[in-house]
Amino acid sequence: MTSAEKYVAAAYLVVFVALLAYVVIIASKLARLEAALTELVERVRARG
Amino acid sequence: MRTYVSDVTALARKDLLLELRARDTLPAMLLFVVAALVVFHFALPSGSGRLAGLGLLWVAIVFTALLGLSRVFVAEREQGVLDALVLAPSDRSAIWLGKAVAAFTFLGLAEVVALPAFGLFFSGVGGATVAAVALADVGICSVGVFLAAMSVSTRARELMLPVLFLPLAIPIVVGGVGASVTDAPGRYLAFLALYDALFATICWASFEYVVTE
Amino acid sequence: MWLRNNALQASALGAGLLLTAAIALIAFYVPTDADQGLSQKIFYFHVPIALTAYACFGWGAWKALRHLWHRDERADLESYVAIHLGVIFGALTIVTGSIWARASWGVWWAWQSRQLVLFLVLFLFYCAYFMLRYSVESGPRRARLSAVYAIFGVVLIPISFLAIRLAEDFIHPTVFTSRGPQMAGSMFFTFCVSWAAMLATAHALYRIELAGKRIDAQLRELGELLT
Numbered sequence: 143m144t145s146a147e148k149y150v151a152a153a154y155l156v157v158f159v160a161l162l163a164y165v166v167i168i169a170s171k172l173a174r175l176e177a178a179l180t181e182l183v184e185r186v187r188a189r190g
Numbered sequence: 191m192r193t194y195v196s197d198v199t200a201l202a203r204k205d206l207l208l209e210l211r212a213r214d215t216l217p218a219m220l221l222f223v224v225a226a227l228v229v230f231h232f233a234l235p236s237g238s239g240r241l242a243g244l245g246l247l248w249v250a251i252v253f254t255a256l257l258g259l260s261r262v263f264v265a266e267r268e269q270g271v272l273d274a275l276v277l278a279p280s281d282r283s284a285i286w287l288g289k290a291v292a293a294f295t296f297l298g299l300a301e302v303v304a305l306p307a308f309g310l311f312f313s314g315v316g317g318a319t320v321a322a323v324a325l326a327d328v329g330i331c332s333v334g335v336f337l338a339a340m341s342v343s344t345r346a347r348e349l350m351l352p353v354l355f356l357p358l359a360i361p362i363v364v365g366g367v368g369a370s371v372t373d374a375p376g377r378y379l380a381f382l383a384l385y386d387a388l389f390a391t392i393c394w395a396s397f398e399y400v401v402t403e
Numbered sequence: 404m405w406l407r408n409n410a411l412q413a414s415a416l417g418a419g420l421l422l423t424a425a426i427a428l429i430a431f432y433v434p435t436d437a438d439q440g441l442s443q444k445i446f447y448f449h450v451p452i453a454l455t456a457y458a459c460f461g462w463g464a465w466k467a468l469r470h471l472w473h474r475d476e477r478a479d480l481e482s483y484v485a486i487h488l489g490v491i492f493g494a495l496t497i498v499t500g501s502i503w504a505r506a507s508w509g510v511w512w513a514w515q516s517r518q519l520v521l522f523l524v525l526f527l528f529y530c531a532y533f534m535l536r537y538s539v540e541s542g543p544r545r546a547r548l549s550a551v552y553a554i555f556g557v558v559l560i561p562i563s564f565l566a567i568r569l570a571e572d573f574i575h576p577t578v579f580t581s582r583g584p585q586m587a588g589s590m591f592f593t594f595c596v597s598w599a600a601m602l603a604t605a606h607a608l609y610r611i612e613l614a615g616k617r618i619d620a621q622l623r624e625l626g627e628l629l630t
Binding site for chain 1: 426442608611615625
């Protein structure tokens with residue numbers, strides 16, 4: 143690969159990685175929200 | 191309208207009188223600016239040229255202003271007076287304007303010492319530089335007092351002010367240095383005037399949102 | 404009606420399709436630039452990302468204005484998310500711009516690039532926005548201070564741009580001009596698709612982040628109601 147190709151690839155890779163990081167962050171947030179919701183459901187059930 | 195002007199004058203006079211009695215902010219600013227100029231002498235290797243010195247003059251002005259601005263609402267906060275001021279039946283923006291006028295006075299007095307000192311240590315300053323300093327002071331005091339009010343409500347208090355202020359100070363520095371070092375200062379003075387008009391207007395219009403609970 | 408009920412999914416789908424189309428066009432359709440060579444293709448991402456960042460800051464300021472003028476409570480969160488996205492896109496602008504500078508002129512940072520310098524100033528300003536938000540307790544005061552600051556930011560953008568242009572006269576007399584709107588038809592088309600893709604991506608991310616934060620708030624409220 144020529145150096146020009148490397149830089150172009152690097153630029154696009156950076157954007158791709160940023161998007162991927164976003165996906166990972168959303169996924170972990172979703173997991174956390176699900177855990178919180180489960181706990182709340184348990185509390186409502188316990189109340190009877 | 192007349193009550194507005196008298197409110198502003200009363201607030202500005204109060205701050206100036208307090209300073210006259212306490213004498214803590216202005217001497218500190220004066221000492222700081224002269225010390226800064228001495229530091230800059232050592233920061234400029236020989237052969238740096240006259241223009242580098244002029245650039246550093248503007249750095250000294252901005253940081254001296256920051257020093258003074260960090261004190262602008264301290265007295266009110268310590269004595270819990272800010273709420274009383276806000277509840278007073280005057281337009282809230284009068285608080286901002288009164289404080290800005292007082293700050294402008296302090297900064298101006300500091301520069302009355304700083305500019306001749308600069309002339310002594312480095313090189314003389316021309317009329318364009320003085321005009322630029324005057325215009326820049328308006329911008330610095332408008333935005334600075336506004337942001338000082340904002341930072342007083344934060345946990346970080348005085349630490350917040352430089353962080354908030356410096357990005358907004360960049361155009362002022364560009365205008366000031368441009369007017370000082372180039373052969374066509376008119377454009378830069380006009381730019382400073384534009385900055386002042388724009389930011390003073392939005393500061394004046396939105397100050398009440400900053401101080402109301 | 405499916406569109407209205409599934410707005411979030413539609414937004415994400417649209418963004419994905421546009422992004423795919425943009426990359427396909429950049430890789431296979433648009434010709435390589437005669438002067439700058441292959442590295443010019445970074446431009447098709449770098450500039451749309453920059454423009455999208457501006458759009459995010461503008462949208463954030465608009466929501467801030469709505470919060471202050473119309474007492475729109477939800478607008479504070481919307482303004483925050485928009486500015487958050489703007490900072491992310493701004494950081495991407497600086498990184499891709501730096502890579503492009505390295506590819507074109509051999510340096511990782513170029514004060515000659517007005518775009519880069521402007522984004523650096525804005526990046527500093529909007530990072531301070533987050534410092535401000537973290538330094539105030541959550542509530543109406545924080546919302547108001549953030550809103551006012553967001554509006555200052557949007558006024559700062561043109562002023563800073565002017566300042567940087569004026570500064571060039573005494574800082575760097577030489578200005579590198581990068582390929583502007585004088586593009587061949589296929590280049591302009593690709594650019595437009597890429598720009599639409601970036602805006603769509605920002606829009607999808609905006610709605611996703613907003614939904615996440617709203618759910619957070621509602622769960623917290625639910626927790627409080629149950630105790």
